[in-house]
Amino acid sequence: MTTTAAVPTPQPTGRPLWRRLIGFNLLTAVALGVGGYYLGWFIGHQISAKSLAYQEKTSENDVALLVAYLFGVVGFLIGLGFANYPVSRLLGRPASLREKEEEGIGRYFGLCTDHKVVGMQYLIGIGLFFFIGGVNAMLIRTELLHSTPTFVGPGQYISLVGMHGTMMMGMMTSGILGPFANYFVPIMLGARRMAFPRIEALTFWLLMAAGFILTSTIFFGGFPTGWTGYEPLNDQAVMGMDSYIIFFALVGISMCLLGLNMMATIITMRAPGLTWSRLPIFVWSVLATAVLMVLAAPVLVATLTMAALDRTIDTSFFIPGGGGSSYLFENLFWFFGHPEVYILALPGFGIVLELLPVFTRKPLWGYRLAVSGMLGVTLLSFFVWQHHLFVSGINADLRPFYMLSTEIISIPTGFIFLCAMGTLWKARSSFSVPMLFCLAWVFNFLIGGLSGVFVSDTPSDTSTHGSFFTMAHFHYTIMGGLIFTFFAAIYYWVPKMTGLRFNERLAKLHFWLMFIAFNSTFLPLFAIGMMGQPRRVSQYAPNLHALNTWVSISAFVLGLSMLIFIANTVYSMIFVRLPVAMNPWRSKSIEWQIPTPVPVYNFEQVPVFDSDPYDYGTPIHVGGTRPEPAGA
Amino acid sequence: MASPSEGLPLGRTVPPVPAGVEIPPEPPDVGARALSVASRLLAGATTFFFLAFIFAYFYLRSINVEHLWRHGHIDPNQALGGAMIGCVVLSAILAIVSGRQMKAGSRSWPAPAAGAVVLGLAAVALQCIEYTRQHFGPTDGAYASVFCAWTALYLIAVLGTMYWLETQVATELRARREPAPTSGDIGRADELIAPALDATVFYWAFLAAIGVVTYVVLYLL
Structure with a gap:
């Protein structure tokens, strides 16, 4: 360079x-x-x-x-x-940024236009709400230890389910883009900031306000709709529903602005020589996600505005008694809701494909195929939403089209999978913790994808819709696809962000517990679903008690694995504070070539790129003198 | 990349750079391109936002639940609606003229831009007057719901765009009063007004087109 x-x-x-x-x-x-x-x-x-x-x-x-x-x-x-x-x-x-950035830790508690500070803010903030969502999941599984309502009543149970689902689906939309894309995309582009730093900060603080509002729903009776907020239950619900509406509307605005900022940054702020074909694959995944955020989130905001008006000034968008229709809500919600699934999954694809070359010491296999896969998923995700309405009385003539379009989306997704397999093929991999999480993604997402065929197919969806089968499917895709890659990114990039390294032994313990407990939790749910246990209901047939107990215990172990992660974070980042090597993974990506922690201005001089970051294959020489940082 | 990580001293940490330093400025052309791209993306987001209302309109109209889509007495004021959309279109034309004058190097561009702001605000006022005169409210069936929500949200979008346009005019007028501005870190004021105005004009013209669609759907169909 x-x-x-x-x-x-x-x-x-x-x-x-x-x-x-x-x-x-x-x-x-x-x-x-x-x-x-x-x-x-x-x-x-x-x-x-x-x-x-x-x-x-x-x-x-x-x-x-x-x-x-x-x-x-x-x-x-x-x-x-x-x-x-x-x-x-x-x-x-005239237009300007803040005159001066705050010094020290104070800048993490206010409006800061440094993309690295915003990235750290996102990591902590989202982590906090992820923890709350996780606690809700533990409470849900505690209730399901019994086949009849025991621990909480049916009303509280559905509120817990709604809180858990909404928190996870809402906050984690920015789970990877928030911390890691905000922090690393400008660096990967050779830029010093995002295109619109103030908007970048706004997206974070909007999300925090949203999370707080959703949590406050417990003071207003919760909401009975789950994360989808379906009508007419939405209109009939108590005031806790308003928290849901404002939460998701703020998340939608935050998402839209985040996507807009990411796209503008990637399109306009690439350093000299960083052509589209040299763009890191993670940046491509962020770009594809950003397209979905910009186009799908406004529909969510509009839909929730209609729902809020129905609840307050008695409009009748979704009220049949006034000429409206609850199916309108279902259509509009899922027009956002299905792209939302890919908003969660695509950054995970990017993380896996970004990390595999590093740990296999091989170039990324099928770079262009992977890019076309991501863009294909982005495009097709707007044409599949009605498969969520297969059993809701949609016109029967529409079902074949949406069944086909949903199944076709497995082709570009398969491209991504193929590229991961191609990169792993005959590789001499090192099984560091980030790599383990990437390999877990391969396993989990395969199960998630294959089970997806059953819920996209109209005849089989008729029996699996609304059951624990569907629940298991989307946990395999979302938790198996997003959360595992989220942790891969944490173990891979947080050392760069903080200059400190995690305890390897605890990290591996976290991984193995999480991987085994995750599969032990969600694999049996396919069987439970096929045996007829519905979602969002705390009462179930007594013959399912043993399986449910198994699942609950596994879920508690899964929760324990998260506690090990938190303990490792506190232990490594606060007490031990072992400094990390400048490039511990020996990555060729630009973020690992600059000093740790990254200087406020990223690069002393604007870098010039002359190749992509995946030219692995030459042996790494360890030792000797430290080369000049990129851009020096 | 040409600078691989071979030869790194594993286990060492580079000393941190002191916090609190200023981020160096971006070249003005970067800000200009970012604004241009952002205005196009914002137009895309706005389109999808209002598409939800268009979808609601045709969906509810086509199913016409219990014949409650539109009662006989529900008829928006054609004169006020026409005047409102007329103001929007005229305002967008003035904004385009202003943008072209700016590109041609004329110093008189703030006049048409200010006119565009006034007409845009007039459109908002006319719509508000219509709300007070119309013989129906948001509770009078599905059409009334769509009408009230769609037009109100459109007005908010217009207000936001007028704010954006006003900032260009105000920046230019202040720059003329106080020459040699030191804007600091994202480019000089005079270098940023042109791309900002270009972005605003594009977005306003786009929003005006959405306004025309709004008028056709809500008033004429």
Whole structure:
């Protein structure tokens, strides 16, 4: 790599402590968020005063809660400083970033336009909500230790299921793009920042506000619809449903902006020489995901807006009594919902294909095939949504088309699989922890994909729809596909992000426990589903008790594996703090060629690329002097 | 890449760079291209947002549940609706003229741009007036629901775009008042106005086209 375009050496700056405490930061944001919430609550009550009798009778006021949430979010963002820039632009001040970035740990608790800080914020923030979603899963499995409602009632059970599903499906949409794409895509492109750094920060803080709002649903009775929010149950539900609506709408806005920013960055900010055919495969997967985010998320936001209007001002989009139709919700929701599955899966594909060459010391097999597979999945994912409605009374003539389009999507997905297999073929692999997680993806996603054929096929879907079979299928694709690659990325890239390394022994223990417990949990669910146990119901036939007990115990072991991961993180990152080698995986990708931790400005000089990052095959010489960092 | 990782001293950490330093500026052409791409992507996102309403319109109209799609008395005010869309179209034309003047190097481009902002805001005002005059509300069946929600969200989009256009005019006027601006880290103001205006004009023209579709579907069909 050669270099061009030298830039001036940046100088450290600082702000007085009092200024940092009372300025625009998380403290101010929480204060204004709470204030905004109560102001909105008051205004909402004034707006809806004419239906006061109804409110007093039912203790329900959807208008007040929705307005309170909106005001709360706006106050929160103002407190973080997001309103300063738009107001300054309104007055004609020129476009600029923040004058100076915050120093030290304080920058992680406020609006920061450094993509690396945002990446770290995402990692911690999403990890927190992933933990809450996981605790919900443990509670669900605790209830299913008994064949009749015991631990929680049926209403609380469905709320737990809804919280778990919504938290996981909503927050984890940015599970890989949030931390890892924000952190590494600009570096992989040879850029110093994202195209729109302020929007990048906004996507994170919107997501955090959304997560908090969803968690607050427990104070308003929860919601009974699961993560899909189906009508007419949506319209009939208590105020906890409003939390769901605002949560997913904020997630949709965050997703759309994140995708837009990623696409603009990848298209316009590539360093000289970084042609499309030299782009790291992870960046291609981010690009494909971003397309889905930009185009599918707006439909979700529009749908939830309609649902919110139905609940507040009595429009009738989804209310048959007023001329609406609940099938309209199903269609609109799944137009977003199925691409959403690929929003979760595609970054996982990218991680696996990015990491396999590193640990097999071989070039990526079928680079162009992998790219075409990702783009094929992106395109086709918009033409399959009605397979979710096979048993909901759709026109029978439509079923063959959607069955075929769904099954055709396995072809581009197969391309990805083929490229992974081709890269592994005759490789002398090293089985480091990230590699183990990638190999687990191969196993899990194969089962997820094969079981997908049964739910995409109309006749078999008729018997498996709404059962634990479907639940097992999507856990194999989403958890087996996304969460395993999420951990692969954590073990692979977090050492770069922090400069510290994980304890290898604990990491391997985490992997093996997680892999075995995951399969022990979800494989039996295929059988349980085929034997007729429905989703979202806490009561089941007594003859399924033994299998359910097995699954619950396995799920607890799966939870234990997560605790081992947390313990390893705390132990390695806080107590032991062993520094990581500059390039522990001996990767040829650019992020491993620059100093650790990555400097604020990424590169002293803009790098020039003259090849792709997968030219492995030459032996690595260990020892000797450290070469100049990329761009030096 | 030409600089592989051979010869790395495994087990060493490069000292961290002091925190709190400024990120060096991007070349102005990068910001310009990013804005241009972003405006196209935003147009795509906006299209899919309003497609949901178009889908709702035709879906509910075609199934016409219990003949509740549209009662006889539900008829939006054609004059106000026509005036509103007229303002939108005129505003978009003025914005395009302004963009062309900017590209041609004329200093008079803020005048048509300001006119475009005024007309855009007039369109919002006309739609609000229509809400107060129409003989139906959002609870009067499926068509009324689609009409009220779609037009209200369109107005929000128009307001946002007018804000965006206003920032270009305000930046230019301030730059004229206070020459040699030191915008700092993402390019000089005068270098960024042209691509920002170009992006705004593109998006506004696109949104106006969506407005025309809105008018045809909600008022004429």
